[in-house]
Amino acid sequence: MTSRPFHHGNLRAVLLEQAEQVLREGGVDGLSLRELARRAGVSHGAPRSHFIDRQALLDALAEQGFDRLAEKVGAAIATPGSFEERFRRVGRAYVDFGVDDAALMELMFAAKSNHPTPALEAAAARLFDTLDGAMPARSGDLAEPGAPVGPGDSPAELRIRFKLLFAATMQGTATLITSSRITRAQGDTIVADAAAALLASDLGTRLLNPLSRPR
Amino acid sequence: MTSRPFHHGNLRAVLLEQAEQVLREGGVDGLSLRELARRAGVSHGAPRSHFIDRQALLDALAEQGFDRLAEKVGAAIATPGSFEERFRRVGRAYVDFGVDDAALMELMFAAKSNHPTPALEAAAARLFDTLDGAMPARSGDLAEPGAPVGPGDSPAELRIRFKLLFAATMQGTATLITSSRITRAQGDTIVADAAAALLASDLGTRLLNPLSRPR
DNA sequence: CTATTTACTAGACACTGTCTAGTCTGGCGA
DNA sequence: TCGCCAGACTAGACAGTGTCTAGTAAATAG
Numbered sequence: 001m002t003s004r005p006f007h008h009g010n011l012r013a014v015l016l017e018q019a020e021q022v023l024r025e026g027g028v029d030g031l032s033l034r035e036l037a038r039r040a041g042v043s044h045g046a047p048r049s050h051f052i053d054r055q056a057l058l059d060a061l062a063e064q065g066f067d068r069l070a071e072k073v074g075a076a077i078a079t080p081g082s083f084e085e086r087f088r089r090v091g092r093a094y095v096d097f098g099v100d101d102a103a104l105m106e107l108m109f110a111a112k113s114n115h116p117t118p119a120l121e122a123a124a125a126r127l128f129d130t131l132d133g134a135m136p137a138r139s140g141d142l143a144e145p146g147a148p149v150g151p152g153d154s155p156a157e158l159r160i161r162f163k164l165l166f167a168a169t170m171q172g173t174a175t176l177i178t179s180s181r182i183t184r185a186q187g188d189t190i191v192a193d194a195a196a197a198l199l200a201s202d203l204g205t206r207l208l209n210p211l212s213r214p215r
Numbered sequence: 216m217t218s219r220p221f222h223h224g225n226l227r228a229v230l231l232e233q234a235e236q237v238l239r240e241g242g243v244d245g246l247s248l249r250e251l252a253r254r255a256g257v258s259h260g261a262p263r264s265h266f267i268d269r270q271a272l273l274d275a276l277a278e279q280g281f282d283r284l285a286e287k288v289g290a291a292i293a294t295p296g297s298f299e300e301r302f303r304r305v306g307r308a309y310v311d312f313g314v315d316d317a318a319l320m321e322l323m324f325a326a327k328s329n330h331p332t333p334a335l336e337a338a339a340a341r342l343f344d345t346l347d348g349a350m351p352a353r354s355g356d357l358a359e360p361g362a363p364v365g366p367g368d369s370p371a372e373l374r375i376r377f378k379l380l381f382a383a384t385m386q387g388t389a390t391l392i393t394s395s396r397i398t399r400a401q402g403d404t405i406v407a408d409a410a411a412a413l414l415a416s417d418l419g420t421r422l423l424n425p426l427s428r429p430r
Numbered sequence: 431c432t433a434t435t436t437a438c439t440a441g442a443c444a445c446t447g448t449c450t451a452g453t454c455t456g457g458c459g460a
Numbered sequence: 461t462c463g464c465c466a467g468a469c470t471a472g473a474c475a476g477t478g479t480c481t482a483g484t485a486a487a488t489a490g
Binding site: 043045049 | 469470472
Binding site: 026027102103106108109110111112113116124128160161164165167168169170171172173174175176178179180181182186189190193194196197198200201202203204 | 241242317318321323324325326327328331339343375376379380382383384385386387388389390391393394395396397401404405408409411412413415416417418419
């Protein structure tokens with residue numbers, strides 16, 4: 001390693017690392033490409049070789065964020081316990097991530113006017129796929145054939161509805177905590193209440209017991 | 216009205232109006248004080264008389280947003296119907312607002328590092344108070360005295376938990392739609408499922424029927 | 431009618447993202 | 461082995477921004 005090699009070598013990785021730290025400290029507004037370059041000890045135009053845009057940098061951060069969150073959710077799913085315990089753990093993992101990395105979370109779920117990056121879409125899809133692992137086993141898919149299922153009531157549909165309801169609740173809980181509308185303790189209560197309500201709901205019972213049929 | 220009065224008269228209102236439009240079209244990033252000034256036909260420093268900061272302008276927008284949302288939620292509560300219908304209506308109103316004015320919604324629920332404005336806090340509190348109107352009547356407060364209520368299980372606490380769980384779900388649904396993770400139709404399904412699950416949950420039944428007691 | 435407060439103008443400064451042209455360099459094909 | 465070339469990086473420029481300052485015009489209070 002010479003004193004100052006012309007080619008930085010792993011500028012991209014360093015920039016992303018610094019960016020994540022800056023994001024945690026100063027939010028999105030405090031994140032400037034020029035300062036990132038300064039921190040990395042390169043000229044202000046250097047980042048352009050790796051990120052065509054400031055937005056491209058933000059997209060890359062969001063993508064990383066989805067993967068990190070998926071990892072945490074996956075870990076929460078892996079540890080054993082009852083369904084309700086599992087949902088509480090997953091919910092807490094989701095919410096904790098969103099609160100501890102609030103700025104990153106905002107990036108991940110920002111309203112994007114411009115067309116979304118395929119890589120980002122894929123990362124988001126990966127997270128939602130991971131969430132499937134928390135769902136009741138695929139027993140629902142094996143519900144007696146010929147059962148009178150209405151539109152949107154097939155086992156697969158039920159699973160999606162269950163999952164989305166859960167995800168939306170956790171997402172909203174994180175936002176409410178982050179924006180100081182509720183406390184972290186209130187967030188924990190929401191997570192627990194949501195897990196209980198979901199499993200006891202019509203949606204939950206139909207998924208857990210494939211023999212039960214609506215009405 | 217002279218040709219070009221020195222005192223604009225209602226610059227503040229005009230700026231807020233323009234800002235709301237720009238916000239809808241170009242998001243927060245597309246909102247610049249200088250362009251707002253240009254649109255209003257004043258010099259670039261003029262807005263400073265009414266908003267010390269760019270952030271102050273954003274705070275004022277968020278405050279307006281909370282009031283507008285509270286108004287819509289209030290209207291949804293006012294129209295008659297069953298509890299479940301009412302919750303669906305309120306939920307849809309909440310989510311629709313958050314989706315149609317996504318950038319404004321992000322402003323309202325942004326993670327703020329700096330200490331929050333009292334006016335903004337008040338506006339947010341007003342919204343959450345409005346939400347109380349959708350809750351089951353205060354019958355819960357009249358549950359037989361001496362009933363064995365645990366910590367966090369008093370009727371007042373139950374109402375708060377119910378309300379927050381509902382609010383979090385709607386908030387998250389709006390975010391998921393805005394960020395293109397789910398479709399608007401899926402959002403509607405979530406709202407309906409949430410209303411049903413909430414009312415059927417332990418939390419819901421205990422609020423609706425003050426005589427029932429937790430096991 | 432005067433004095434003061436407020437709304438606004440105009441200029442400046444530091445900072446940003448982005449574009450451009452040029453320079454270095456590691457590695458690939460001949 | 462050598463030339464060369466795509467990619468990483470530098471350095472300068474430009475337009476745009478938020479914010480500060482000093483000055484001016486107008487509304488208002490005394």
